[in-house]
Amino acid sequence: MKEVIIYTDGACSGNPGDGGWGAILFYGAVSKEISGGCKDTTNNKMELTAVIEGLKRLKEPCRVKVYSDSAYVVNAFLQDWISGWNKRGWRNVKNTELWHELIALTEIHNITFYKVKGHSDNEYNNRCDELARGEIKKLS
Numbered sequence: 001m002k003e004v005i006i007y008t009d010g011a012c013s014g015n016p017g018d019g020g021w022g023a024i025l026f027y028g029a030v031s032k033e034i035s036g037g038c039k040d041t042t043n044n045k046m047e048l049t050a051v052i053e054g055l056k057r058l059k060e061p062c063r064v065k066v067y068s069d070s071a072y073v074v075n076a077f078l079q080d081w082i083s084g085w086n087k088r089g090w091r092n093v094k095n096t097e098l099w100h101e102l103i104a105l106t107e108i109h110n111i112t113f114y115k116v117k118g119h120s121d122n123e124y125n126n127r128c129d130e131l132a133r134g135e136i137k138k139l140s
Contacts, residue, residue: 001062002063003063004025006066006067007026007122008021008022008047008068009021009069009118009125009128009129010048010049011043016040016041016042018040018136018140019039019043020036020136020138021035021036021047021131021135022034022130022131022132023051024124033127037138037139042095044070044095045095045098046132047073050128050132051073063110064112065114066112067122068115071115073113076099078113078115
């Protein structure tokens with residue numbers, strides 16, 4: 001099984017407001033940057049979208065390490081919030097359709113989530129932030 005590393009970040013100017021997301025995929029010595037944005041969104045939607053879009057670029061099942069500064073995304077898996085949301089029928093959970101899309105992708109790939117400190121010395125997280133903010137500027 002191929003091993004891929006994905007760094008992701010989402011950003012929003014206002015919350016809600018114009019938003020952007022960025023991701024960098026690494027497979028061996030090859031890397032690929034992707035990004036996108038949309039109007040009238042939230043930071044959490046952009047964080048989720050960054051991970052989803054990164055995973056959607058994979059052409060076959062992979063072993064994936066996802067690095068994100070979003071406690072919202074990472075803790076949903078590391079602290080198993082998703083089981084509780086399932087038990088409660090997803091009541092009072094925002095971004096349900098994005099969560100379902102991400103969960104479906106986790107069933108294809110063997111994914112491990114890692115929390116990184118945002119806006120610190122992690123060059124790839126910082127680059128993802130630049131990509132996300134660049135998308136916000138395009139919307140202005």
